[in-house]
Amino acid sequence: CFPKVTPSFIAKRNFSISPKKMSQNVYRTNTGCPIFNPTASARIGKGGPVLLQDFHLIDMFQHFDRERIPERVVHAKGSGAHGVFECTKDITKYTKHTMFSEVGKKTPMLARFSTVGGERGTPDSARDPRGFALKFYTEDGIFDMVGNNTPTFFIRDPAKFPVFIHTQKRNPQTDMKDATMFWDYLSQNEESIHQVMILFSDRGGTPYGYRFMNGFSSHTYKFVNEKGDFHYCKWHFVSDQGAKGLSDEQAKSLDGSNPDHARKDLFDAIERGDYPSWTLYVQVMTPEEAEKYRYNIFDLTKVWPHKDVPMQEVGRFTLNQNPKNFFAEIEQAAFSPSHMVPGIEVSADPVLQVRTFSYPDTHRHRLGANFEQIPVNSPKCPVFNYSRDGPMNVTDNQGSMPNYPSSLQPLAKEHHEPNEKHEKWVGQVTYHMDEITDLDFEQPRAFWERVLGKQPGQQDNFVKNVAGHLSGALPEIRERQYKVFSRVHTDLGQRIREATEKVAKEMAENESAPINIAEPHMFQTN
Ligand code: NDP
Ligand code: HEM
Numbered sequence: 324c325f326p327k328v329t330p331s332f333i334a335k336r337n338f339s340i341s342p343k344k345m346s347q348n349v350y351r352t353n354t355g356c357p358i359f360n361p362t363a364s365a366r367i368g369k370g371g372p373v374l375l376q377d378f379h380l381i382d383m384f385q386h387f388d389r390e391r392i393p394e395r396v397v398h399a400k401g402s403g404a405h406g407v408f409e410c411t412k413d414i415t416k417y418t419k420h421t422m423f424s425e426v427g428k429k430t431p432m433l434a435r436f437s438t439v440g441g442e443r444g445t446p447d448s449a450r451d452p453r454g455f456a457l458k459f460y461t462e463d464g465i466f467d468m469v470g471n472n473t474p475t476f477f478i479r480d481p482a483k484f485p486v487f488i489h490t491q492k493r494n495p496q497t498d499m500k501d502a503t504m505f506w507d508y509l510s511q512n513e514e515s516i517h518q519v520m521i522l523f524s525d526r527g528g529t530p531y532g533y534r535f536m537n538g539f540s541s542h543t544y545k546f547v548n549e550k551g552d553f554h555y556c557k558w559h560f561v562s563d564q565g566a567k568g569l570s571d572e573q574a575k576s577l578d579g580s581n582p583d584h585a586r587k588d589l590f591d592a593i594e595r596g597d598y599p600s601w602t603l604y605v606q607v608m609t610p611e612e613a614e615k616y617r618y619n620i621f622d623l624t625k626v627w628p629h630k631d632v633p634m635q636e637v638g639r640f641t642l643n644q645n646p647k648n649f650f651a652e653i654e655q656a657a658f659s660p661s662h663m664v665p666g667i668e669v670s671a672d673p674v675l676q677v678r679t680f681s682y683p684d685t686h687r688h689r690l691g692a693n694f695e696q697i698p699v700n701s702p703k704c705p706v707f708n709y710s711r712d713g714p715m716n717v718t719d720n721q722g723s724m725p726n727y728p729s730s731l732q733p734l735a736k737e738h739h740e741p742n743e744k745h746e747k748w749v750g751q752v753t754y755h756m757d758e759i760t761d762l763d764f765e766q767p768r769a770f771w772e773r774v775l776g777k778q779p780g781q782q783d784n785f786v787k788n789v790a791g792h793l794s795g796a797l798p799e800i801r802e803r804q805y806k807v808f809s810r811v812h813t814d815l816g817q818r819i820r821e822a823t824e825k826v827a828k829e830m831a832e833n834e835s836a837p838i839n840i841a842e843p844h845m846f847q848t849n
Contacts (some may be wrong), residue, residue, distance in 0.1 A: 348611065352379050353386070379503040379603060392654070393689050394443045397488055398454045399436030402533060402586040404593055405652040406642035407604075408432050408459060414637050417554050417607055418546040419739070420666030421462045423637065432459040433699065434642055435656055436585070440491040440500075446453035447812070448574040450528040450792070452518075455538030457640070463664040464702040464807040467557060469682070472536040473527055473767075476623045482675035482756055487512070502795030510803035513759045514624045516811060520767045523788045526774060527566030532588040534564045534599040542660075542675040543620045545668040546607065551742035555608045555620055556629060559634060560601040571788050593645050600641040604634035611744070618762070623673040625766060652660060657686040657700045658731040665739040691715050707734055767811045786815075790822035794830060 350361045356380050365377035373380060409429045437454035438447065453472040458465060478487055486780075490508035494501040509515045521527035530536035537698045540558035547553045569577070577584045592599055606627050608620065618640045626761050646652035660675055660680035669675050686694045692713040694700055711726050775781040789808075793801055801823055809816025 334662035337507055345789065347391060354378075354383055354627040365514075393527055395437075396685060397439050398437040398456075399443045400441050400445050400447070400606050400654065401435050401454060402589050403433060403435035403654075403656065404434050404589060404642040405431070405644040405646070406598075408638055408640040410638045412635070412637045413603070414546075414635075415548065417548055417556070418666040419549045420466070420546070420664060422459060422466070423666070429490075431460045431703070432640060433460075433641070433656060435653055435658065436536075436589070440488075442749055444582075445788070447532075447580040447585035448577040448582070450522065450571075452527070453523060453533070453536055455536070456656075457538075457560075458656065458658055458662075458699075460703045460705055461664050464704055464706075465662045465700070466664045466667065467658045467659045467660065467662040469678075470539055470540045470558070470560075471536055472530060472588070473518060473521045474539040474541055474557075474559070474626045475521065476541055476674065477509070477518045478512070479514055479520045479589065479623050479674060481674045483512065484674070484677070484681075487515075487642075502792055503797045503800055504606075506793055506796040506800045506804050509674070510800055512757070513807050513810070514763055515626050516764065516807055517767045517770070520770050520785075520811070523785055523792075524781065525570055525784050525788070526566055526789070529571065529574040530585070530586045531567045531569055532832065534589055535562055535567045536594060537561050537566050537747065538601065541671045542623060543670045544675075545670050545745075547666055547668055547742065550672070551740070551744075551770060553610065553668070553742070553745055555613050557606045557632075558755050559604045559606070560640070561604060563600045563639075569605055570784060571791060581751065589642075590645055593642060598635070598641050598643045600639055602636060603638040604636050606632040606634060608632055612838060621670060622672050623672060624763065628769070651697075652699045653691060655694075655697050655699055657690055657697070659683050671748070693717070763804050764810050771812055771815055786818050788824050789819050790826045793819070793823045796834075798827075799807075 349357045351357050356379070361379070364374065364380045365374045367374070375381070386645055408422060408430045413426055414423050422428065434458045435454065435458075437449045437456070438445065438449050439454060440451050441449055451772045455470045455472055457468045457470075459467070478484060487508055490501075490504040493499060494504060509519055526536075538560035540556075543555050543557055545553045547557045583585070589599070606629075607614070608627070613620045616627075616631075618627070620627070659679070660669060661679035661683060663669065667681055690697060690700075693715050695702075696715075696717055707721065707724060709726050709728070711720055728734075771782070771785075775785055793804055796804070805816050805820045805823075808819045
């Protein structure tokens with residue numbers, strides 16, 4: 324059973340600054356003026372109106388009125404911590420990335436884990452993929468690896484992302500989660516099935532906590548070495564705590580009893596010095612192998628089976644410091660797959676290409692044009708360039724340095740030259756609809772037969788998990804989704820149909836019954 328809220332931990336983590344240190348400070352306005360009584364407003368007489376000249380009062384309210392920034396459009400509820408990455412194997416033959424420049428090299432980093440569909444206050448135990456976002460403060464600047472706890476995704480054409488996300492959020496009329504919208508989309512877009520299979524397993528959709536899940540780059544990226552040669556790669560962060568999931572019943576119970584369970588588990592573990600860690604493995608493929616490979620390596624709905632492309636252990640990261648201020652260090656963190664450094668590049672995966680636009684775009688909306696100046700997002704190396712000014716510029720704005728390539732104060736030449744002989748893309752502009760083939764069902768089938776089939780009870784749980792959700796969708800949509808599951812395996816389609824229709828029948832029978840809550844307590848008024 325999952326750990327309960329322990330008052331001792333709550334007490335320990337409250338306001339860690341020592342009382343002695345605090346007592347040396349007086350309360351001041353944001354402009355520094357000391358204030359005698361911060362919780363009293365200036366008024367005329369004892370019961371009279373307040374005065375406009377009370378700057379402290381007005382300033383406090385203007386700030387309060389602007390406290391909220393937009394939450395992330397997806398992945399709004401998340402938690403994070405600081406840590407360190409250590410390289411454990413020499414892979415300089417693949418990459419010149421400074422994180423891997425020598426065995427033992429350490430790079431400071433930040434991690435943020437999240438659910439996807441819910442708002443900032445929703446339960447950590449929702450059935451959902453989990454975000455697995457990492458920011459590395461390298462010598463060459465910020466490098467972000469923004470992945471999930473699933474090695475695949477629901478789409479492979481980026482144009483589907485906004486509509487897909489709408490169906491996972493709330494109904495435009497009722498503002499409620501809607502199983503019909505959810506399955507209506509998925510049953511019409513069958514390339515989603517691999518991710519759906521992983522999502523409805525206990526481990527994929529309801530991880531035991533953030534410490535107990537693996538993380539994946541999911542996309543194919545490119546490693547580039549000192550000579551400019553490249554390899555394709557996928558990244559896997561395997562939890563050293565072990566990957567495990569909650570059953571549907573446990574997750575639903577936590578929804579109500581401890582909606583911050585994953586946040587609490589991560590925070591408390593770090594607070595007591597039980598630092599969680601993940602081992603990094605990479606899968607690497609040459610361009611020639613990629614061309615001949617059975618699967619399109621830019622198709623985000625596919626994995627590279629381990630027996631085809633072995634996992635190579637290359638490093639480990641450990642989270643060892645909780646944020647001192649959640650808003651400053653976690654809420655304002657801006658991760659993007661476009662934050663790359665020499666030695667790693669994005670691949671031609673179309674979903675990844677669109678992500679490189681979407682994240683910085685939303686950061687400008689969520690945090691402002693100078694979001695890179697927020698300390699958690701700032702590179703730790705010196706930055707000289709020709710960008711200047713803009714709203715909320717809080718640095719020295721590069722002082723008196725020229726804001727154009729000046730002959731008077733030239734910058735040094737960067738020695739990492741882009742290699743122009745990588746991929747060559749030739750073709751006509753096309754607008755292909757996704758073509759679904761039998762190949763799309765091979766890996767979901769392997770997951771059902773070999774992965775879930777190997778672990779006692781996991782196939783049964785999977786069927787139960789789907790039935791509990793799919794039963795809420797309209798009958799014609801349920802029918803369409805049974806057909807998709809049957810393409811994975813006829814046995815699976817049949818089992819899901821039977822289990823779902825049983826739950827749907829029970830739900831229909833109970834529909835007219837009143838909500839099962841004890842009579843509300845009525846207060847008598849005189
Ligand atoms: P393998 O048997 O070599 O690997 C299976 C992988 O699945 C392992 O990484 C395993 O992790 C992981 N796994 C086990 N149970 C679950 C679960 N309930 N939810 C999510 N992942 C789980 O086989 P293949 O490489 O041929 O892959 C077979 C299928 O496994 C794939 O089609 C895919 O669905 C799934 N998978 C594959 C991954 C890959 O990168 N190849 C990664 C993750 C999942 P562990 O070893 O810790 O048990
Ligand atoms: C967050 C867009 C696919 C992982 C976000 C955000 C946007 C976005 C706009 C909010 C960012 C912010 O406010 O800081 C997209 C688009 C996608 C896509 C357009 C596809 C076209 C994916 C995929 C993955 C992923 C495939 C994983 C492999 C994440 C994570 C976050 C996130 C982990 C949270 C980052 C954080 O912790 O701040 N996405 N996304 N997304 N996305 Fe995506």
